[in-house]
Amino acid sequence: MNEKPTLEIIAPTVEEALTQGLAQLGLPAEAVSLEVLDAGTKGLFGLGGRQVRVRLTIKSDDDDEIAAPASAPYSKAATEKSSKIQKKKKSKQKAKGSATKEKGTPAGILNLVEETVSKLLFHMNMQAQISAEYAESDREGRKTIHVDIRGEDLSGLIGRRSETLNAFQYIASLMVGKEVEQWVHLVVDVEGHRSRREDQLRRMANRLSEQVIKTGRRQVLEPMSAGERRIIHIELQEHPAVITESIGADPYRKVSIIPKDS
């Protein structure tokens, strides 16, 4: 046939490009050769920044039958006819599957989230690595998307009491939600900051509830955001001896831990 089947992939890193490419082709790493066309600009993501561009060339012993890059792993053994049919199917699937871009599909939304977050960071002059994934769905069956941002010098993104990070999370959720026409719940974390804070809040909740039991008097915590208060409420909701409630008005709303039999 004509030239060797190749596939060009653009991604933040060479590894990611390779992984993506292999996934698209459905081939193991040994079956292709990798050529880096553009090493990209380090750390710069998305818009304006140059990503890595690689070309995967499918190695083949008996060449011929593996044709378009979109066609697939199985075609090798197939006869020409069936391979053509398969090719068609595959490319259709691919059109759908590049649904990475398609709105509404889980993969599409994840991609959009990563793109939106990286562009925001880019415009804020920050360099970072981003990964997004679905968390376990919560009770109401809503799916939360966790976005993890890693990089150096990102403390400015967190801000005092995570205020800036919450703003970032809110804006990113709105932008993605607008695009896919449904509310998308994002939790954005920087360098594990939120999960550390979560542990800290849980420990504090348990420590203070012991005090409440000992003294028989309520304890009022410092003002917290809705998300942080929620962590405390959930941590103590099955506690046998205390109940929790939120008092006051935002932004000074705080959790109060109360002995149950009062």
Added chain:
Amino acid sequence: MKALVEYIAKLLVDHPDQVEVHEIQSDNHVRLELSVAKDDMGRVIGKKGRVANSIRALLRVAAERDGKQATLDVTEPR
């Protein structure tokens, strides 16, 4: 900074083509004026200004990185 506000606003509104951001520089201070279509005002301001305030928070981070201060005003379309 202007690009940041523009990028956010355009993805929040129904009429991205009517999003305009003016940048007014003076010394260390950058004043940004965001104007959007009338029926998009609510989208960029939000309940109790929550959206606008969040944009301001992000803007502040971006400005600090340049050693500057920035303010954002949302203005009616002319």
